[in-house]
Amino acid sequence: MNRLSLNIDNVKPFVSADALQGLQAEVTRLHNLLESGQGLGNDYLGWLHLPSKIEAAEIQAVEAAAQSIRSQCDALISIGIGGSYLGARAAITFCNPLLRGAGGNGPDIYYAGHNLSGDYLADLLDVIRNKRVCLNVISKSGTTTEPAVAFRILKEALEQQVGVEEARRRIVATTDEKQGALKQLADAEGYQTFVIPDDIGGRYSVLTPVGLLPIAVAGIDIRKLLQGGQEAEHAATQSARLDENPAYLYAAVRHLLYKQDKTTEVMACFHPALQYVAEWWKQLTGESEGKEQRGLFPASVEYTTDLHSMGQWMQEGQRTIFETFLLVAQSNRDVSIPQFADDLDGLNYLAGKGLDYVNDKAYRGTAAAHLEGGVPNLSLTLQDRTPETLGQMFYFFERAVALSGYLLGVNPFDQPGVEFYKKNMFQLLNKPGTEKR
């Protein structure tokens, strides 16, 4: 069952059918390389068949832990950064109400360990003061500065609030199976733990316990999420043909636009529920491709709001971009526009219509206008805001970006550049074992 649809009509003036066909042999070769585990970064391919291989016992354990947190707590603080943060936040923002207090079920989900802001953490400590709080600390090593610092502070606050014994029951660690600081601490304190597999990098980890536990605590059905992932996995595995594999078609189109000196891909979301999906996508693409001075710069906008800010630039600025529209075909709830007797605003022609209807026309009008303005654009439509659809979408992009990295000739599964600022930072912090240059 296909819950996504890709439309590339508005790139055709820039990317011909022949050009795509010309890339097919290379795509097929790289598909086989990926499937056979012979390509670059092949020690990080655990995500490739994860949806079909994840064990029933693991799903059950995540669900049981989530149920326990939901029954014990009013608030879960998910502590992580990068790939240990963005997947869960993307899923929870996508599936759940957009505004806190709008009929959500279960604990409020807060995030920590994703910045170094005293103000943020002070505010968070205020918010949770009178709540029953659980913590899910997510870190492979347990020593990444941001989450480790936040965990120290929140662990201490929780222990002061409920005592050391009770705090131990309220903390779940998602970490390495065998080693590392967090694993050691979890064993010493007796925290429940979940495993971050060795062969899955952070940005590909949303369908592991890294993402699944906070997502389940938020009341989202992780079996349906995994089912969607599995559907997309099967579809992408069956055929490397660009006319049968939309993930590869997306990868091929963006590669050909990159070869035409487009420097930037702008993901333009037409639904506010997609805000953190865009952030997740930026990590996935940027961290996979941005190396050896290559790779599209991934940016995002939210329409229609940003049509009234970035719209001018998109229509008439430098022609160094292309646009990928990310759409939701059906909102959970639509709202109708009322008829007004006076019609001073001249909107009665829309009376009785839903906002989704107007939003769809805004998308169509924008896609045509930007094409006319010289911006190639494509669209990926998600049929709804269900976990199944989201699961398909996560896998769609993972698969596309893996192929895209291979097309670019880089290893899509490493991130060597992330260490440089850390090294400088540790020196400036006089961390033991680092020397000033």
Added chain:
Amino acid sequence: MNRLSLNIDNVKPFVSADALQGLQAEVTRLHNLLESGQGLGNDYLGWLHLPSKIEAAEIQAVEAAAQSIRSQCDALISIGIGGSYLGARAAITFCNPLLRGAGGNGPDIYYAGHNLSGDYLADLLDVIRNKRVCLNVISKSGTTTEPAVAFRILKEALEQQVGVEEARRRIVATTDEKQGALKQLADAEGYQTFVIPDDIGGRYSVLTPVGLLPIAVAGIDIRKLLQGGQEAEHAATQSARLDENPAYLYAAVRHLLYKQDKTTEVMACFHPALQYVAEWWKQLTGESEGKEQRGLFPASVEYTTDLHSMGQWMQEGQRTIFETFLLVAQSNRDVSIPQFADDLDGLNYLAGKGLDYVNDKAYRGTAAAHLEGGVPNLSLTLQDRTPETLGQMFYFFERAVALSGYLLGVNPFDQPGVEFYKKNMFQLLNKPGTEKR
């Protein structure tokens, strides 16, 4: 009093002192053009000396209206899009607690009319169901689709909740002084109104009632905000010299980087309170400069969180970017890192230090690493999260972008490209008076 400081050391390998000096004559000429009102778009220069010219009576009226809303309501919904939305949201996010429920004072501020999402509006209607709500509808014409549609729906909901008469007392319109649909409606219904000046475009309007009213309702001292604006106005007016006018220096540096084929300026914020400041800045720069196929693409990231997602790309991706770090020197509240006896995470070397201290080192480490990676970068440091500092910053960027547009040879005050998608959309919606092509 200077509450901002600009540091361009890390662009010097790319932009020489001589190159800057070579631009001085042109900057001086354009400064005089701006001040004399002889340049492009000179019918939209009302912002230029707004901070010093805004009338005491207007400030008082805004404060009185805000006080009345604060005493009547638990929630203000600010209805607007683009320039009628981003300034207020930037200021409120910058000055107030980052998390709802963290000791904010006065009504909760919600936003509407900035998207066409049924889900968003349905959620908002849920959230406000049991609250005492006021509306501030902000639109020059009253016919911009997004806010007009949202206002219809929210006006009807409010009337159903409290009756037509009471609703009239709970609605304030910020609109044209004399004409337009919203002005007509406001007169007919007897709403209190504030004026959007004719000579100030949306993206330069944050220090008019467009921004000031919701900002004041949020409990922020608008006199201090205006004072900061006035300080920056005086500083920028006194001298066009690049060594005396940091707003012009910023404009000159980015112009010279643009001339070196940098396509993209990434604003990298090191404090979560800056999230909507970056959105406001993107409208200001993108809409002012993105025309005639020119202008830097404005993007934003939030560090350190995005160092764990976009960090790889920034360090080693295409060298088509430069980075502007936006920093807050002093948080409102810092949080200290506790000492742990076991020190399993190895963080005891930071015990007793505040998060701000670590965040500052992360910035310094990043700036050095990215420079080494081939990314020129500069920083603007805001001394704190006070309204005075924010007022200086708003004016700093307005002034810089006006000059920058002039350096680019475009009119920084119009936005002709925004109409294209609307025209298509109206045709698709069968709006009376629009014909299908």
